[in-house]
Amino acid sequence: MIIVIIAFCIKGFNSMKKLLASAILFGLAAPQAAIAAEEVNVYSYRQPFLVEPMFNEFTQETGIKVNVKFAKKGLSEKLKQEGEYSPADVVLTTDISRLVELADMKLVQPVDSKVIESNVPAQYRDSEDEWFALTLRSRNVYSSRDRVGHLPAEFDYTDLAKPEWKGKICTRSGKHPYNVSLVSSMIAHYGEAEAKTWLEGVKANLARKPQGNDRDQVKAVKEGLCDLAIGNSYYLGKMMNDEKQKAWAEAVYIDFPGQKGNGTHVNVSGMAMAKYAPNKDNAQKLMEYLTGDKAQQMYAEINYEYPVKEGVKRSELVASWGDFKADDLPLEKVAEYHSAAIKLLDEVKFDL
Structure with missing residues (x-):
């Protein structure tokens, strides 16, 4: 019995350590709140005004809270340093080289999703399903x-x-x-x-x-x-x-x-699922949402980019080109x- 309790405590300590890292980074009130809440954590190179409207819509539709860490550089290094204790679920970035870098550094994991596969043409996603384009420029x-x-x-x-x-x-x-x-x-x-x-x-x-x-x-x-x-x-x-x-x-x-x-x-802006995503199911839901009609339309209107999903209407200005x-x-x-x-x-x- 004593051995079982000790093993449970050690396992619980490791889980708590990871949970505390998430709480500190994203400003959560307490580890218990993180356990209770449906959430997904995002590391983003994309500016707040571009992605927050979509995250708000996603939360409204699913009840899943999106916590975001914005940065201009250094996300790959941060993910590497955090390792298995990283709270990151999804990484958003721009340029194909940055997406490939995440895969080459083994900081992301494959996502098997028929929804994403249907929404993102093959030439704009990784053959191993480790990254996916969201918009074209x-x-x-x-x-x-x-x-x-x-x-x-x-x-x-x-x-x-x-x-x-x-x-x-x-x-x-x-x-x-x-x-x-x-x-x-x-x-x-x-x-x-x-x-x-x-x-x-x-x-x-x-x-x-x-x-x-x-x-x-x-x-x-x-x-x-x-x-x-x-x-x-x-x-x-x-x-x-x-x-x-x-x-x-x-x-x-x-x-x-x-x-x-x-x-x-x-070129593209794109996304990937972090290697140690603690909220994997929610991460996939968010990724699928971002390739869907509503989010793709919002991307097109807010930043004058081309939707990666075929058939989504471009903004009026972009269409005029x-x-x-x-x-x-x-x-x-x-x-x-x-x-x-x-x-x-x-x-x-x-x-x-």
């Missing part, structure tokens, strides 16, 4: 309305390296994840040697040293510093609805490269060339 070229006009349908990313654009292109750092993913896709399609030649051509055509964010590139077009800018699609929606930045957006056209070739490169052919290369394949892309960017000294 295209990597566009913005062209000056006054000096260039709409680029022709034949325009491709490869054209950015042509001499005719010398001194006319603006972009943020080549090392930013959005540009690294674009370079990775070029390697996937054309090989390292050709991608390096292309990068050298784009660098030669830059109007200035890579700097700022995607919005700054559109601003530079408005100010006449360059004629073309590389940027994600949703930033146009954000600028159109910003009093100070609307003039920048109105100075450009949004163009979708590759319509006669491989298609426009797309027209349809486009997306590159059908699986993002899992694109992510394989992340290290090679970084290497090429260093070799051509793209940011210098």
Whole structure:
């Protein structure tokens, strides 16, 4: 009897230790409250205004409370440090490289869900079901309305390296994840040697040293510093609805490269279930909800992104930009060339 009691106490101590970690991180009143409540814990790189409306709807429909830890960086390291005592159930992040990193670091677990499988096309989820896209964002070229006009349908990313654009292109750092993913896709399609030649051509055509964010590139077009800018699609929606930045957006056209070739490169925001999720069933319910019609529609309206689920209506503004052919290369394949892309960017000294 004494042995049984001791074993129970040890097991109970380990469980309590994990429970206390959750309570401390998410500000719960007491471990007993965590036991009683139906909840799910989320680590998120996505900003509060983007995800909290969906979490509120999820809670209203299911009664499951969503506790969120927001961060700008370091979630992978935090999960690794916390190990089996981590309270995290679901991780939300942006960019394919960050999703793959979670899987490579063995910080997530597979989710076998027919609902998610039905809602998320195969090219936008992991073949081992360890991560799933939630939204899509295209990597566009913005062209000056006054000096260039709409680029022709034949325009491709490869054209950015042509001499005719010398001194006319603006972009943020080549090392930013959005540009690294674009370079990775070029390697996937054309090989390292050709991608390096292309990068050298784009660098030669830059109007200035890579700097700022995607919005700054559109601003530079408005100010006449360059004629073309590389940027994600949703930033146009954000600028159109910003009093100070609307003039920048109105100075450009949004163009979708590759319509006669491989298609426009797309990246994603996505999700994964943490390896030691203490609320696994609730985590799966939340993940399924986020791929459903209501949440996908909210994503589209709030952040001007493209829903990953087919058939969900785009926001009116995004729909006004027209349809486009997306590159059908699986993002899992694109992510394989992340290290090679970084290497090429260093070799051509793209940011210098």
